[in-house]
Protein backbone atom coordinates (compact mmCIF):
# COMPACT_ATOMS: atom_id res chain seq x y z
CA UNK A 1 0.00 0.00 0.00
CA UNK A 2 1.25 3.44 -0.84
CA UNK A 3 1.31 5.99 1.99
CA UNK A 4 0.94 8.89 -0.41
CA UNK A 5 -1.64 11.52 0.48
CA UNK A 6 -4.70 11.02 -1.70
CA UNK A 7 -7.87 12.88 -2.64
CA UNK A 8 -10.69 12.27 -0.13
CA UNK A 9 -14.48 12.51 -0.26
CA UNK A 10 -14.11 15.55 2.00
CA UNK A 11 -11.93 17.16 -0.70
CA UNK A 12 -14.67 16.37 -3.25
CA UNK A 13 -17.32 18.09 -1.11
CA UNK A 14 -15.20 21.21 -0.64
CA UNK A 15 -14.25 21.34 -4.32
CA UNK A 16 -17.87 20.96 -5.49
CA UNK A 17 -18.89 23.81 -3.19
CA UNK A 18 -16.20 26.23 -4.26
CA UNK A 19 -14.78 25.27 -7.65
CA UNK A 20 -16.68 27.81 -9.76
CA UNK A 21 -15.41 30.56 -7.47
CA UNK A 22 -11.83 29.47 -6.86
CA UNK A 23 -10.73 28.24 -10.30
CA UNK A 24 -9.74 31.22 -12.47
CA UNK A 25 -12.01 31.70 -15.50
CA UNK A 26 -13.25 28.09 -15.63
CA UNK A 27 -15.77 28.69 -18.39
CA UNK A 28 -13.12 30.41 -20.51
CA UNK A 29 -10.79 27.43 -20.06
CA UNK A 30 -13.53 24.96 -21.03
CA UNK A 31 -14.51 27.06 -24.06
CA UNK A 32 -10.92 27.15 -25.25
CA UNK A 33 -10.53 23.38 -24.85
CA UNK A 34 -13.69 22.92 -26.93
CA UNK A 35 -12.20 25.23 -29.58
CA UNK A 36 -9.01 23.13 -29.65
CA UNK A 37 -10.71 19.76 -30.16
CA UNK A 38 -10.04 18.64 -33.74
CA UNK A 39 -13.66 17.97 -34.75
CA UNK A 40 -16.66 19.55 -36.43
CA UNK A 41 -19.69 20.21 -34.19
CA UNK A 42 -21.90 17.49 -35.77
CA UNK A 43 -19.17 14.87 -36.03
CA UNK A 44 -19.24 11.62 -34.08
CA UNK A 45 -16.07 11.03 -32.06
CA UNK A 46 -14.91 9.54 -28.79
CA UNK A 47 -13.29 11.48 -25.96
CA UNK A 48 -12.13 10.76 -22.45
CA UNK A 49 -12.03 13.07 -19.42
CA UNK A 50 -9.43 12.03 -16.83
CA UNK A 51 -10.38 13.03 -13.27
CA UNK A 52 -13.69 14.39 -14.53
CA UNK A 53 -15.02 15.52 -11.14
CA UNK A 54 -18.58 16.77 -11.54
CA UNK A 55 -18.29 16.48 -15.31
CA UNK A 56 -18.34 20.18 -16.11
CA UNK A 57 -15.67 20.03 -18.81
CA UNK A 58 -17.30 17.01 -20.44
CA UNK A 59 -20.64 18.79 -20.34
CA UNK A 60 -19.14 21.76 -22.20
CA UNK A 61 -17.77 19.33 -24.81
CA UNK A 62 -21.13 17.58 -25.23
CA UNK A 63 -22.91 20.92 -25.53
CA UNK A 64 -20.54 21.90 -28.34
CA UNK A 65 -20.26 18.50 -30.06
CA UNK A 66 -23.74 17.01 -30.17
CA UNK A 67 -22.57 13.58 -31.44
CA UNK A 68 -19.57 13.12 -29.14
CA UNK A 69 -19.27 10.10 -26.89
CA UNK A 70 -17.40 10.79 -23.63
CA UNK A 71 -15.81 8.39 -21.14
CA UNK A 72 -15.55 10.07 -17.74
CA UNK A 73 -13.09 8.72 -15.18
CA UNK A 74 -12.86 9.65 -11.52
CA UNK A 75 -11.86 8.05 -8.24
CA UNK A 76 -14.46 9.78 -6.08
CA UNK A 77 -17.87 8.20 -5.68
CA UNK A 78 -19.57 11.49 -4.87
CA UNK A 79 -17.98 13.15 -7.91
CA UNK A 80 -19.20 10.36 -10.20
CA UNK A 81 -22.69 10.58 -8.71
CA UNK A 82 -22.75 14.33 -9.26
CA UNK A 83 -21.39 13.92 -12.81
CA UNK A 84 -24.22 11.47 -13.60
CA UNK A 85 -26.75 14.04 -12.35
CA UNK A 86 -25.14 16.95 -14.19
CA UNK A 87 -24.97 14.99 -17.43
CA UNK A 88 -28.40 13.37 -17.16
CA UNK A 89 -29.51 14.74 -20.52
CA UNK A 90 -26.47 13.08 -22.14
CA UNK A 91 -26.97 9.71 -20.43
CA UNK A 92 -26.66 7.81 -23.74
CA UNK A 93 -23.44 9.60 -24.68
CA UNK A 94 -21.45 9.08 -21.50
CA UNK A 95 -19.66 6.21 -19.84
CA UNK A 96 -18.81 6.96 -16.19
CA UNK A 97 -16.06 4.83 -14.69
CA UNK A 98 -14.25 4.66 -11.37
CA UNK A 99 -10.47 4.66 -11.72
CA UNK A 100 -7.28 5.24 -9.77
CA UNK A 101 -4.95 7.75 -11.36
CA UNK A 102 -1.99 6.18 -9.56
CA UNK A 103 -2.54 2.82 -11.27
CA UNK A 104 -2.28 1.98 -14.98
CA UNK A 105 -4.81 -0.87 -15.34
CA UNK A 106 -7.56 1.57 -16.37
CA UNK A 107 -5.53 2.42 -19.49
CA UNK A 108 -5.61 -1.21 -20.60
CA UNK A 109 -9.40 -1.06 -20.67
CA UNK A 110 -9.63 2.05 -22.84
CA UNK A 111 -9.92 1.90 -26.63
CA UNK A 112 -7.09 3.30 -28.72
CA UNK A 113 -9.00 5.67 -30.95
CA UNK A 114 -9.90 8.77 -28.96
CA UNK A 115 -10.23 12.03 -30.85
CA UNK A 116 -9.60 13.93 -27.64
CA UNK A 117 -8.24 13.20 -24.21
CA UNK A 118 -8.93 16.00 -21.76
CA UNK A 119 -8.18 16.52 -18.11
CA UNK A 120 -8.73 19.43 -15.74
CA UNK A 121 -6.97 19.84 -12.39
CA UNK A 122 -6.24 16.15 -11.85
CA UNK A 123 -2.92 15.22 -13.47
CA UNK A 124 -0.97 17.50 -11.10
CA UNK A 125 -1.46 14.77 -8.46
CA UNK A 126 1.15 12.73 -10.36
CA UNK A 127 4.85 13.49 -10.01
CA UNK A 128 7.11 14.27 -13.00
CA UNK A 129 7.79 10.63 -13.86
CA UNK A 130 4.12 9.74 -13.44
CA UNK A 131 3.01 12.50 -15.80
CA UNK A 132 5.57 11.63 -18.44
CA UNK A 133 4.63 7.95 -18.33
CA UNK A 134 0.94 8.83 -18.52
CA UNK A 135 1.44 11.14 -21.53
CA UNK A 136 3.26 8.32 -23.36
CA UNK A 137 0.42 5.87 -22.66
CA UNK A 138 -2.22 8.45 -23.67
CA UNK A 139 -0.42 9.00 -27.00
CA UNK A 140 -1.11 5.32 -27.78
CA UNK A 141 -4.82 5.83 -27.12
CA UNK A 142 -5.28 8.76 -29.50
CA UNK A 143 -6.45 8.34 -33.08
CA UNK A 144 -4.21 10.04 -35.68
CA UNK A 145 -5.02 13.77 -35.52
CA UNK A 146 -6.36 13.41 -31.96
CA UNK A 147 -5.56 15.86 -29.18
CA UNK A 148 -4.38 15.66 -25.59
CA UNK A 149 -5.67 18.86 -23.92
CA UNK A 150 -4.89 19.53 -20.29
CA UNK A 151 -6.00 22.33 -17.97
CA UNK A 152 -3.93 22.22 -14.82
CA UNK A 153 -1.66 23.92 -12.34
CA UNK A 154 1.94 24.17 -13.47
CA UNK A 155 5.06 24.60 -11.37
CA UNK A 156 6.43 28.15 -11.16
CA UNK A 157 9.93 28.44 -12.65
CA UNK A 158 11.08 30.89 -9.91
CA UNK A 159 10.00 32.14 -6.48
CA UNK A 160 9.14 35.47 -8.02
CA UNK A 161 6.78 33.80 -10.48
CA UNK A 162 5.23 31.80 -7.61
CA UNK A 163 4.53 35.05 -5.72
CA UNK A 164 3.09 36.74 -8.81
CA UNK A 165 0.81 33.74 -9.52
CA UNK A 166 -0.24 33.57 -5.84
CA UNK A 167 -1.22 37.26 -5.92
CA UNK A 168 -3.03 36.91 -9.24
CA UNK A 169 -4.95 33.85 -8.00
CA UNK A 170 -6.01 35.65 -4.80
CA UNK A 171 -7.20 38.64 -6.85
CA UNK A 172 -9.17 36.39 -9.21
CA UNK A 173 -10.87 34.48 -6.39
CA UNK A 174 -11.72 37.73 -4.61
CA UNK A 175 -13.27 39.16 -7.78
CA UNK A 176 -15.13 35.96 -8.72
CA UNK A 177 -16.41 35.55 -5.17
CA UNK A 178 -17.76 39.11 -5.04
CA UNK A 179 -19.14 39.11 -8.59
CA UNK A 180 -20.99 35.78 -8.30
CA UNK A 181 -22.09 35.69 -4.67
CA UNK A 182 -21.96 39.33 -3.56
CA UNK A 183 -19.80 38.26 -0.61
CA UNK A 184 -16.20 37.40 0.21
CA UNK A 185 -17.10 34.13 1.92
CA UNK A 186 -15.54 31.92 -0.77
CA UNK A 187 -12.42 34.12 -0.83
CA UNK A 188 -12.10 33.77 2.94
CA UNK A 189 -12.39 29.96 2.72
CA UNK A 190 -9.80 30.02 -0.10
CA UNK A 191 -7.38 31.79 2.26
CA UNK A 192 -7.30 28.61 4.36
CA UNK A 193 -4.45 26.99 2.41
CA UNK A 194 -6.04 26.69 -1.06
CA UNK A 195 -3.57 28.91 -2.89
CA UNK A 196 -0.92 26.38 -3.94
CA UNK A 197 1.51 29.13 -4.95
CA UNK A 198 1.38 30.66 -1.43
CA UNK A 199 1.15 27.47 0.66
CA UNK A 200 2.19 24.49 -1.47
CA UNK A 201 1.23 21.02 -0.21
CA UNK A 202 4.01 19.22 -2.04
CA UNK A 203 2.92 15.73 -0.96
CA UNK A 204 -0.51 16.21 -2.50
CA UNK A 205 -0.14 18.66 -5.38
CA UNK A 206 2.82 18.07 -7.68
CA UNK A 207 2.50 20.39 -10.67
CA UNK A 208 5.43 20.11 -13.06
CA UNK A 209 7.18 22.85 -14.99
CA UNK A 210 5.29 23.71 -18.14
CA UNK A 211 8.57 23.71 -20.11
CA UNK A 212 9.29 20.12 -18.99
CA UNK A 213 5.79 18.94 -19.85
CA UNK A 214 5.90 20.46 -23.33
CA UNK A 215 9.30 18.83 -23.89
CA UNK A 216 8.00 15.41 -22.79
CA UNK A 217 5.10 15.76 -25.22
CA UNK A 218 7.52 16.53 -28.02
CA UNK A 219 9.81 13.62 -27.12
CA UNK A 220 6.80 11.26 -27.13
CA UNK A 221 5.88 12.36 -30.66
CA UNK A 222 3.11 14.93 -30.23
CA UNK A 223 3.00 17.85 -32.65
CA UNK A 224 1.23 21.22 -32.49
CA UNK A 225 2.38 21.35 -28.88
CA UNK A 226 1.82 24.50 -26.90
CA UNK A 227 0.56 26.36 -23.92
CA UNK A 228 -2.64 27.88 -25.24
CA UNK A 229 -3.69 29.88 -22.12
CA UNK A 230 -2.23 30.66 -18.71
CA UNK A 231 -3.52 32.58 -15.72
CA UNK A 232 -2.47 32.47 -12.06
CA UNK A 233 -0.48 29.28 -12.65
CA UNK A 234 -3.41 27.54 -14.35
CA UNK A 235 -2.41 26.53 -17.87
CA UNK A 236 -4.23 25.00 -20.81
CA UNK A 237 -1.66 23.03 -22.79
CA UNK A 238 -1.24 19.92 -24.88
CA UNK A 239 -0.55 18.60 -28.33
CA UNK A 240 -1.81 16.53 -31.25
CA UNK A 241 -0.96 13.06 -32.52
CA UNK A 242 0.30 13.25 -36.10
Ligand SMILES: C[S@@+](CC[C@H](N)C(=O)[O-])C[C@H]1O[C@@H](n2cnc3c(N)ncnc32)[C@H](O)[C@@H]1O
Nearest residue numbers: 007051052053074075076099100101120121122
Ligand atom coordinates in the same frame (compact mmCIF):
# COMPACT_ATOMS: atom_id res chain seq x y z
C1 LIG B 1 -9.60 19.35 -8.40
S1 LIG B 1 -10.74 18.12 -8.89
C2 LIG B 1 -11.03 18.50 -10.58
C3 LIG B 1 -12.31 17.93 -11.10
C4 LIG B 1 -12.70 18.33 -12.51
N1 LIG B 1 -11.80 17.80 -13.51
C5 LIG B 1 -12.80 19.81 -12.63
O1 LIG B 1 -11.93 20.46 -13.22
O2 LIG B 1 -13.77 20.36 -12.08
C6 LIG B 1 -9.68 16.68 -8.97
C7 LIG B 1 -10.42 15.43 -9.37
O3 LIG B 1 -9.47 14.38 -9.52
C8 LIG B 1 -9.95 13.23 -8.85
N2 LIG B 1 -8.79 12.49 -8.32
C9 LIG B 1 -7.81 12.96 -7.54
N3 LIG B 1 -6.91 11.99 -7.29
C10 LIG B 1 -7.36 10.89 -7.92
C11 LIG B 1 -6.87 9.55 -8.04
N4 LIG B 1 -5.74 9.16 -7.45
N5 LIG B 1 -7.58 8.68 -8.78
C12 LIG B 1 -8.72 9.05 -9.39
N6 LIG B 1 -9.25 10.30 -9.31
C13 LIG B 1 -8.57 11.20 -8.58
C14 LIG B 1 -10.83 13.74 -7.73
O4 LIG B 1 -11.80 12.81 -7.33
C15 LIG B 1 -11.44 14.98 -8.33
O5 LIG B 1 -12.67 14.74 -8.96
